[in-house]
Amino acid sequence: MIDYEKLFIGGHWTEPASADPLEIRSPHDRSLVGRAAQASPADVDLAVQAARYAFDDGPWPRMAPAERQAVIARFNELHAARAEDLAALVTSENGSALWFTHMIQAHLVPEQTAAYLRAAESFGWEEPVDPGSAAGPLLRREPVGVVAAIIPWNAPHQSALVKMVPALLAGCTVILKASPETALDALALGDLFTEAGIPDGVVSILPADRATSEYLVAHPGIDKIAFTGSTAAGRRIASIAGEQLKRVSLELGGKSAAIILEDADLTAVSEGLKYLSFANNSESCVAHTRILAPRSRYEEVVAAVKTLVESLNVGDPTDPATWIGPMVRADQQQRVQSYIELGIKEGARLVTGGPDVPEGLEGGYYVRPTVFADVDNSMRIAQEEIFGPVLVIIPFEDEDDAVRIANDSPYGLGGGVWTADREHGIAVARRIRTGQVTVNGADPGTTAPFGGYKASGIGREFGVSGLAHYVELKTIAV
Known part of the structure; x- marks a missing residue:
């Protein structure tokens, strides 16, 4: 069992103000994984004080960009060296299948950080506004200040470092507010930052509940909030930030549509x-989670998706053969089950799955991967984010109808187009109002911007676009 009795505040392991530790239990069998100190508002005050002092008077914002890059490059090496252990830890906390957490820790996160480092190397930290004029004003990009990075439990290190790394490269100081479900892996980052050479005060890590998170968001010592989570929470954060004119970036929910055109290869799909x-x-x-299929091939698509879903192994997330593990908590399990029951009540055809727990897995927070057909896009199961393995298959009449359905959503985060004609796929992708569209499952990588339209958020992450969210622009006219 792992036990973190202290919080990481300003680079030092510090006794929490409240003796109310978190118990982290496995979603698979509810066994105790570990205990972690839980932050309270008093701990937030201490972390903000340390971050404020480090930003206003410390060396980190005043270092040359290359010096900060060297520290983050060292951190990336240290973090990647622990990929296997960290993947196993995250799986034990949140129930993500080991194949997924290994992919995130060993591949995605190191490349994500490397992409930020490449962006920082070529970033115009100070440059003439008009390169052709020797007498023109200078443009400086300066750190935005003290950043509160608030993350969910589903991909904790990816969500943390996609915010912390660009903030630190820009010269900001950072308070990471971790989710209670994944407090252990968050606190594991503390010693890695220290070993990499981050100065005192620059980084704090605070696992905390929603009330303490809101206290952090509203704290007058915070200059910017970077949040990943639900759209409802994002709206609340945006309202607080708006009252105080704080900078904010929000990566929120989605209900992405995959458009399967008539010439698509269903095996590839x-x-x-x-x-x-x-x-x-x-x-x-x-x-x-919304699969849009042409009426001419509708039942063929339904059959192909049914075969896929029934082939996926559901079970112990630590088993390398498992594709789908448990939901993270009992209430999340119940939420997904309630949506499955709702789909049945709304009149959708249950193709496979259902609201009952998979046989033999009653000891964990499991749900059966479920597919609904004959779904109208106005149904709640087609409009609301379920955040679990539930797909809806919606028929369309023609390409214009498919684009209309895809765009008929409060969200605009991702989506896909499947076709044998690459150029045609790009043309359809241009018409979909989301921040990211993949044609035939292409990987967008970690350099291209990631973020959403509409209720899916504000701002972008990854590469130059992500780094730019952590600087203020200053013009110096000489």
Whole structure:
């Protein structure tokens, strides 16, 4: 069992103000994984004080960008060296299948950080506004200040470092507010930052509940909030930030549509949806959960998706053969089950799955991967984010109808187009109002911007676009 009795505040392991530790239990069998100190408002005050002093008077914001890059490059090496252990830890906390947490820790996160480092190397930290004029004003990009990075439990290190790394590269100081479900892996980052050479005060890590998170968001010592989570929570954060004119970036929910055109290869579609729809137990904001199929091939698509879903192994997330593990908590399990029951009541055809727990897995927070057909896009199961392995298959009449349905959503995060004609796929992708569209399952990588339209958020992450959210622009006219 892992036990973190202290919080990481300003680079030092510090006794929490309240003796109310978190118990982290496995979603698979409810066994005790570990205990972690839980932050209270008093701990937030201490972390903000340390971050404020480090930003206003410390060396980190005043270092040359290359010096900060060297520290983050060292951190990336240290973090990657622990990929296996960290993947196993995250799986034990949140129930994500080991194949997924290994992919995140060993591949995605190191490349994500490397992409930020490449962006920082070529970033115009100070440059003439008009390169052709020797007498023109200078443009400086300066750190935005003290950043509160608030993250969910579903991909904790990816969500943490996609915010912390660009903030630190820009010269900001950072307070990471971790989710209670994944407090252990968050606190594990503390010693890695220290070993990498982050100065005192620059980084704090606070696992905390929602009330303490809101206290952090509203704290007058915070200059910017970077949040990943639900759209409802994002609206609340945006309202607080708006009252105080704080900078804010929000990566929120989604209900992404995969448009299957008539000439699509259904074998390729099935293999792609295995990842795009069911990675991370489908507890993913960008999961493709609305499948749009042409009426001419509708039953063929339904049969292909049914075959795919019934082939996915559900069970112990530590088993390498498992594709889908448990939901993270009992209430999340119940939420997904309630949506399955709702789909049946709304009149959708239950193709496979259902609201009952898979046989033999009653000791954990499991749900059966479920597919609904004959779904109208106005149904709640087609409009609301379920955050679990539930797909809806919606028929369309023609391409214009498919685009209309895809765009008929309060969200606009991701989506996909499947076709034998690459250029045609790009043309359709241009018409979909989301922040990211994949044609035939292509990987957008970690350099291209990631974020959403509409209720899916504000701002972008990854690469130059992500780094730019952590700087203020200053013009110096000489």
